[in-house]
Amino acid sequence: MSVQSLQPGWWKTPVHKEERIWITVALIWCILMTLIMPLWHVVGEHNPSAEYYRIAPEDFDKLTDEFIDKYKVGVEGDFAVVEPPAGADIFLRGSQWQWDPVLKLKVNETYRLHLSSIDVLHGMSIYPINLNFEAVPGYDYVLTITPTSTGTFNIICNEFCGISHHNMMGKIIVQ
Template sequence: MSISVERIWWRPLDREEKIWVTIALIWCLGTFFMMPVWHVIAKQNTPNESYKVSVDDFEKLVTAFNEKYKVGMDENSGLPIVRPPAGSDVYFAGTGIWQWSSILELEAGKEYRLHISSIKGGGVEAWQHGLSIVSSKFNANFMIIPGYDYVLKITPTEAGEYGVICNEFCGIGHHLMAGKIIVKG
């Protein structure tokens, strides 16, 4: 015995089936149109600006940026505390030894161009990292890809301390990648 199926299976849909498919289709069309529409009207979108950059060149940009705007040093981690002027280009990277390149001090209400990428930073390799900026009220995540400069236009709206953690597996020291961004009111 085999299971035989009538060859004529293209009979019309019943009323319930028609109603369901119509509702589902309208729903899907709705979500389809909302994707581009929301990109135009939403206040927070994925950034659309990125460049190819060599890992070494980006490391130079980060080092120059840190030296130029350094205002202090975090004793425990040895990371520079860097306060760039409002509206400036900010260079920020995850390093090959599972650290962030600096602790940033930003001003609330001012826009910055945050360039993110991956550098060796004394480590053996520029890994892929996940930039996750977190506080108890806030959470935003972007990929850090070696060889690419991803430009995030950011305007911190609320003063406070934000955690910066890595959320893409980047090797054995992945869970040590904690840092912070300080936003002054």
């Protein structure tokens, strides 16, 4: 309810010229912003295509374990470090409260990164480049990635996932 109630018959009151201008500007802006979303998906260089599949969390867990066993080259803290060949299917598993394994990738090589969670919703956030993807239990989110610079990239969780959410960190090393 507004402070000043409209008088009966307000529907027939002509809209003021200035209000028409503002409505037109707002409408044009809305249309532009809506068009930019699909347009930017095509012309933007960092937009992932939505490739995702249904997968049981226990199956994703198993696939990640197999991936680790196949390409493990060492350990870092409690985590396995894996170095898969270029073009391989690589796996990153989110769970309370860790991202594993540590991925060692080669610069300018392309990989198919499978991202998922085996328990609750997690948010994979890669720093310092600020790339963000959802890790949803029951879904295999496939990202075709090509690291273009070397360095160590930290992964944090940006979806609150429980008491130790703030400690949930992982790593991608690009050489």
